[in-house]
Amino acid sequence: MMLIALIRPVPRSIGNCELTHLDRQPIDIARATAQHDSYRNALESLGCSLEVLPALDEMPDSVFVEDTAIVLDEIAIITRPGALSRRAETATIADALALRRRIVAIEAPGTLDGGDVLVAGRQIFAGISGRSNAAGVAQLRDAVAPFGYRIEPAPVSGCLHLKSAATRVGPDTVLLNPEWVERSVFGKLETIVIDRSEPFAANALLVDSTVLYPAAFPETARRMESRGIALKAIDASELAKAEGGLTCCSILFRG
Ligand code: CIR
Numbered sequence: 001m002m003l004i005a006l007i008r009p010v011p012r013s014i015g016n017c018e019l020t021h022l023d024r025q026p027i028d029i030a031r032a033t034a035q036h037d038s039y040r041n042a043l044e045s046l047g048c049s050l051e052v053l054p055a056l057d058e059m060p061d062s063v064f065v066e067d068t069a070i071v072l073d074e075i076a077i078i079t080r081p082g083a084l085s086r087r088a089e090t091a092t093i094a095d096a097l098a099l100r101r102r103i104v105a106i107e108a109p110g111t112l113d114g115g116d117v118l119v120a121g122r123q124i125f126a127g128i129s130g131r132s133n134a135a136g137v138a139q140l141r142d143a144v145a146p147f148g149y150r151i152e153p154a155p156v157s158g159c160l161h162l163k164s165a166a167t168r169v170g171p172d173t174v175l176l177n178p179e180w181v182e183r184s185v186f187g188k189l190e191t192i193v194i195d196r197s198e199p200f201a202a203n204a205l206l207v208d209s210t211v212l213y214p215a216a217f218p219e220t221a222r223r224m225e226s227r228g229i230a231l232k233a234i235d236a237s238e239l240a241k242a243e244g245g246l247t248c249c250s251i252l253f254r255g
Helices: 029-045 084-098 134-147 218-226
Strands: 003-007 048-052 069-071 075-078 102-105 117-120 123-128 150-155 166-170 173-176 190-193 205-207 210-214 230-234 251-254
Touching: 003 029, 003 084, 029 048, 029 210, 029 230, 069 084, 069 251, 075 084, 075 134, 084 102, 117 166, 123 134, 134 150, 166 205, 190 218, 210 218, 218 230
Parallel strands: 003 048, 075 102, 123 150, 173 190, 210 230
Antiparallel strands: 003 251, 069 075, 117 123, 166 173, 205 210
16 A cells, blocks of 8 residues: 655745744755655655655645545545634635545534544554644534544643654554653553653654654754664755645555
């Protein structure tokens, strides 16, 4: 079965992106685009088939497609992003995914960002954050329960999304910043704690059995390598200025 990566180019307006925990710094669009191209190439080299949606230049955060949908083998959930400025991003994602999955949409008063949803087999950890609320998580639960998925709510604080604080780096292993989400949320899953000097280091993108990982976090990278995890380093520093990590720039699903 093929792994598909849905992505969208860096918009010209990215400099006006939402920022919650970072101060605004100028973003060099040419450099951000070059980094996005390397991301794209890395995904292809790891065996993904790319589906590139048209750029949405008037929507500053539209490169961060992860937040707009959660795609499982059985169903796709179109989110209702917590940031008002991002709500319009979902329409074209819904159109693209409707060709591949049955679609369910999160509705008001629910809000949910894909960055808050971490899937580990039949367990789905759902961040309750500044972007995703309990009503959104409850709608997610109703949508996926028929397929045997269990939702574990995960309160996050101090960061944007659950996946700023924790991502999967192996079938049963989570990379974690324990300052932003409690370790106990993950129950029996193994955890690797990030190096404290690298607070943003918990966002890694697992593709098959390789972890695509920002070059900016060498200490945490070493911790993973010493646990036998295969990493592929990538420079995503310009996209990081928009408070985006590696997971946010794609939606990966089986085709
Ligand atoms: C935002 O605040 O919505 C964007 N500037 C960054 C979104 C990052 N998305 C993600 O981590 N899933």
